[in-house]
Amino acid sequence: MTGHKAMGIKVAGVNHNTAPLDVRERFAHGAHEVPGALARVMAAGASGGVLLSTCNRTEFYLVGDDDDPVLETVWALLGERLPANPAPGGAREYGYIARDREAVRHLYRVSAGLDSMILGESQIQGQVRDAWEMSRAQAGPVLHRLFQTALHVGSRVRTETGLGMGTASAASAGVAVAGKIFGDLAGRTALILGAGDVAELAATCLSDEGVRVTLVANRTHERARAIAERLGAKAISLDEAWPHFATVDIALCSTAAPHAVVTWERVGAVIGGGARRGKPLCILDLAVPRDVDPSIAQLENVFLYDVDDLQTVAAQATARRRDEIPGAERIVEEEADLFWAWYGGLGVVPTIKELRQRLDHVRAAELERALRRFGHLSPDDRAQLEQFSQALLNKFLHEPTIALKSAAEEGRGYGLLEAVRRLFGLEPPE
Amino acid sequence: MIITLHLVAFALYGLAAALAWAPFMGFRPAPRALIIAIPCAGAAVHVVAISQLTLVGLGPALSMLALCLVLLQLASERLLRGSAVSFFAGPLATGLLGLALLAGLTPAPEIGAARNVWFVLHVALSVLGLSLMALAFIAAALYLLQFRELKARRFGQVFQLFPPLERLDQLNQFALVAGFPALTLGVLLALGYGAQFAGQGGLHVAKAQIVWGLFTWVVLGWTVWVRVVRHWAGRRAALASIAGFCAVLLVYVALKLTQPGAERFL
Numbered sequence: 001m002t003g004h005k006a007m008g009i010k011v012a013g014v015n016h017n018t019a020p021l022d023v024r025e026r027f028a029h030g031a032h033e034v035p036g037a038l039a040r041v042m043a044a045g046a047s048g049g050v051l052l053s054t055c056n057r058t059e060f061y062l063v064g065d066d067d068d069p070v071l072e073t074v075w076a077l078l079g080e081r082l083p084a085n086p087a088p089g090g091a092r093e094y095g096y097i098a099r100d101r102e103a104v105r106h107l108y109r110v111s112a113g114l115d116s117m118i119l120g121e122s123q124i125q126g127q128v129r130d131a132w133e134m135s136r137a138q139a140g141p142v143l144h145r146l147f148q149t150a151l152h153v154g155s156r157v158r159t160e161t162g163l164g165m166g167t168a169s170a171a172s173a174g175v176a177v178a179g180k181i182f183g184d185l186a187g188r189t190a191l192i193l194g195a196g197d198v199a200e201l202a203a204t205c206l207s208d209e210g211v212r213v214t215l216v217a218n219r220t221h222e223r224a225r226a227i228a229e230r231l232g233a234k235a236i237s238l239d240e241a242w243p244h245f246a247t248v249d250i251a252l253c254s255t256a257a258p259h260a261v262v263t264w265e266r267v268g269a270v271i272g273g274g275a276r277r278g279k280p281l282c283i284l285d286l287a288v289p290r291d292v293d294p295s296i297a298q299l300e301n302v303f304l305y306d307v308d309d310l311q312t313v314a315a316q317a318t319a320r321r322r323d324e325i326p327g328a329e330r331i332v333e334e335e336a337d338l339f340w341a342w343y344g345g346l347g348v349v350p351t352i353k354e355l356r357q358r359l360d361h362v363r364a365a366e367l368e369r370a371l372r373r374f375g376h377l378s379p380d381d382r383a384q385l386e387q388f389s390q391a392l393l394n395k396f397l398h399e400p401t402i403a404l405k406s407a408a409e410e411g412r413g414y415g416l417l418e419a420v421r422r423l424f425g426l427e428p429p430e
Numbered sequence: 431m432i433i434t435l436h437l438v439a440f441a442l443y444g445l446a447a448a449l450a451w452a453p454f455m456g457f458r459p460a461p462r463a464l465i466i467a468i469p470c471a472g473a474a475v476h477v478v479a480i481s482q483l484t485l486v487g488l489g490p491a492l493s494m495l496a497l498c499l500v501l502l503q504l505a506s507e508r509l510l511r512g513s514a515v516s517f518f519a520g521p522l523a524t525g526l527l528g529l530a531l532l533a534g535l536t537p538a539p540e541i542g543a544a545r546n547v548w549f550v551l552h553v554a555l556s557v558l559g560l561s562l563m564a565l566a567f568i569a570a571a572l573y574l575l576q577f578r579e580l581k582a583r584r585f586g587q588v589f590q591l592f593p594p595l596e597r598l599d600q601l602n603q604f605a606l607v608a609g610f611p612a613l614t615l616g617v618l619l620a621l622g623y624g625a626q627f628a629g630q631g632g633l634h635v636a637k638a639q640i641v642w643g644l645f646t647w648v649v650l651g652w653t654v655w656v657r658v659v660r661h662w663a664g665r666r667a668a669l670a671s672i673a674g675f676c677a678v679l680l681v682y683v684a685l686k687l688t689q690p691g692a693e694r695f696l
Binding site for chain 2: 177179180182183277278280301303
């Protein structure tokens with residue numbers, strides 16, 4: 001990711017490709033930490049900022065001309081979260097920077113799910129929206145427009161391509177399979193067996209879809225209670241869990257038991273009895289070795305899926321999604337061009353003004369020098385000469401002004417502006 | 431003109447059915463807008479065609495049934511947010527319209543009774559009731575197919591393209607519960623119409639028509655009763671719907687074979 005420093009949009013951050021999970025966890029910012037972090041980078045010279053922080057990425061989107069102090073602040077801010085003996089380069093070691101059009105393209109790819117760990121996942125779009133909402137006060141007009149269009153790009157990619165089709169992780173495949181049974185998952189109830197990371201991640205996926213995780217059962221009560229509190233559920237022991245198979249819609253099993261814990265003897269009568277009244281029960285067995293006795297699937301309304309089943313669903317979706325990458329990238333490029341044209345157009349009026357001032361200054365200086373040499377001229381002649389110099393300047397500037405304005409209107413303003421600024425040594429626009 | 435319009439509708443329904451089945455034949459799914467727009471266009475042409483028909487005889491009845499089915503398919507697209515109903519409704523409507531064309535759609539000689547508002551309402555409501563019963567059958571068939579795939583842990587096209595089980599179950603219940611009052615009103619209007627035109631040279635009604643009409647009403651009533659009163663749901667309710675619809679169809683075919691001829695619906 002490279003670029004020149006003339007325009008002021010940039011992104012600096014880390015993601016799942018550049019930093020391991022334990023580092024990403026340290027860099028992740030909670031909602032309450034965002035305003036403080038942005039205030040620091042704004043104080044370092046940024047004129048606008050948005051902080052996008054998810055479990056897979058922490059990225060500062062910034063607007064400003066003076067690169068170095070702002071980026072130094074970003075790396076310092078992230079570096080403070082590293083343990084006592086960080087890598088030699090500090091946070092920068094894990095990070096990347098993209099500038100200008102590359103930064104725009106980067107955000108568009110993020111919003112489209114092209115840069116996600118799970119290709120095409122849709123959660124990121126909500127996270128981009130949340131980041132924008134949270135940083136509204138500091139974003140400024142350029143980043144407002146950038147994030148607004150990024151959400152539009154995400155929607156376009158998901159509508160016009162199959163990038164968001166299916167589901168691409170075992171946990172989200174579980175959600176998809178449950179969705180094929182129940183339709184809308186909002187308001188459904190779930191029982192979680194096990195309290196490890198996998199159980200928690202899958203429970204969070206269910207919770208994100210509106211499923212009410214009501215019970216968390218585990219051999220160790222303390223661990224169950226910790227997860228239950230986070231999910232707003234009740235912690236129970238494994239033995240207390242069996243009767244609840246009569247009422248819940250989804251049972252998610254991920255214990256570390258070396259053998260099946262959900263056996264026919266324990267739940268067969270509970271599920272097969274009249275209490276369920278034919279209501280379907282979706283059992284997602286994410287444990288290896290499996291937690292659920294396969295014979296449970298013989299019960300009429302039980303839909304049992306193990307890790308292999310869910311990985312099959314996920315693999316199918318990933319393969320299909322890969323075919324959609326070119327189409328999605330095309331949309332990203334189109335939209336990045338449009339944004340860049342808009343952004344280029346922003347600088348036209350100040351650039352023309354600055355160019356005119358610069359050349360008028362030269363004209364006035366040269367005229368004064370010439371008039372000093374021609375001291376014999378009458379006031380009338382002097383006035384004629386001044387008029388002539390102004391007319392000449394106007395003639396010279398007429399074509400470039402028209403060309404810049406029309407290029408901006410046609411969405412080609414940025415390239416021409418860059419050329420004018422470089423040719424006449426103008427300052428970058430605010 | 432009637433035949434031409436029916437042929438256009440037939441072609442559009444056929445195209446819509448082919449598009450709905452394309453993913454099962456290894457093609458990319460057609461855009462959703464196209465899957466909806468084509469049967470919509472077909473239904474618009476079909477409405478114009480039907481408005482010129484006298485609703486007497488097998489051909490017009492089948493044509494109207496096909497139209498109702500397509501309209502219900504379009505309505506259920508919205509309910510299910512998917513096009514799965516078209517997998518069955520599309521070919522079924524195309525087939526019914528094809529049969530209608532074969533049976534003949536030329537305007538019947540003007541029969542005053544056939545223009546009577548009660549008669550038109552009777553036909554419209556009865557056909558709507560039958561179409562809703564067919565829709566319940568389609569939802570039940572889709573349910574059983576999706577149920578089988580989910581139980582067998584197969585994640586192919588049926589899993590991907592068919593709607594969730596509970597939504598299909600809801601569609602089945604909705605179609606049955608809405609279809610029963612429509613058919614009941616249709617039957618009652620037939621009785622009222624019969625009484626009004628008794629001995630006045632109205633349309634001849636064969637006993638077979640009365641038997642089949644009442645049989646259909648009883649079967650539909652039973653499927654609604656088991657769903658609403660006995661709280662059958664899911665697979666059992668789907669099987670009941672399919673059994674009921676098949677029984678109605680078999681009795682119709684049996685009666686039609688014993689009393690051939692296209693001049694009457696039966």
